[in-house]
Amino acid sequence: MTRFFEDVHIGENITLGSHTFSRDEIVEFAERFDPQRFHIDEEAATASPFGGLIASGWQTGAVWMRLMAEHRQRAKEVEKLAPDEHQPRTGPSPGLRELKWILPVRPGDIITYSSRVVEKNTLFSQPNWGVIASLNEGVNQKDELVLSFIGEILVERRSPRTHNG
Numbered sequence: 001m002t003r004f005f006e007d008v009h010i011g012e013n014i015t016l017g018s019h020t021f022s023r024d025e026i027v028e029f030a031e032r033f034d035p036q037r038f039h040i041d042e043e044a045a046t047a048s049p050f051g052g053l054i055a056s057g058w059q060t061g062a063v064w065m066r067l068m069a070e071h072r073q074r075a076k077e078v079e080k081l082a083p084d085e086h087q088p089r090t091g092p093s094p095g096l097r098e099l100k101w102i103l104p105v106r107p108g109d110i111i112t113y114s115s116r117v118v119e120k121n122t123l124f125s126q127p128n129w130g131v132i133a134s135l136n137e138g139v140n141q142k143d144e145l146v147l148s149f150i151g152e153i154l155v156e157r158r159s160p161r162t163h164n165g
Contacts, residue, residue, distance in 0.1 A: 004088045004158040005120065005130035013116040016067040021055050023107035029059040050104050057101035060138055060147045064113045091129060091154030099149040103140070110141040118150065127160040
């Protein structure tokens with residue numbers, strides 16, 4: 001559910017869902033976007049430090065983004081607003097920090113993604129907006145952390161911030 005900046009609390013956690021990475025999907029993504037040999041050639045991947053085919057880290061992040069977008073869409077569909085209310089807007093993301101691909105994702109791995117609010121920051125330059133930072137993680141079926149990053153997003157404030165408040 002999209003909520004106003006003031007309604008979001010540090011520590012809130014959501015599970016976005018899971019995704020199973022198939023061999024064909026790994027190769028297809030890598031051929032288009034990250035054509036390194038250990039992503040597209042099983043023989044070369046076996047001789048690599050990874051010892052086998054692995055998903056692109058960018059693919060693991062792209063799957064997180066898809067699941068986050070789907071989560072937001074589902075939340076909007078179930079939200080009931082009063083006639084005088086409007087859906088809080090979210091703005092673009094100012095970026096991400098501390099991107100880490102901790103362990104390789106292999107064909108058949110099931111990655112479960114989550115997002116936990118870790119920071120809220122006000123914007124003095126844009127009083128109608130705040131920035132929410134979330135720790136986003138992907139964990140495989142063995143409960144091992146494979147992906148971690150802090151993402152930020154602009155979220156509309158219910159009441160514009162003044163310099164005194």
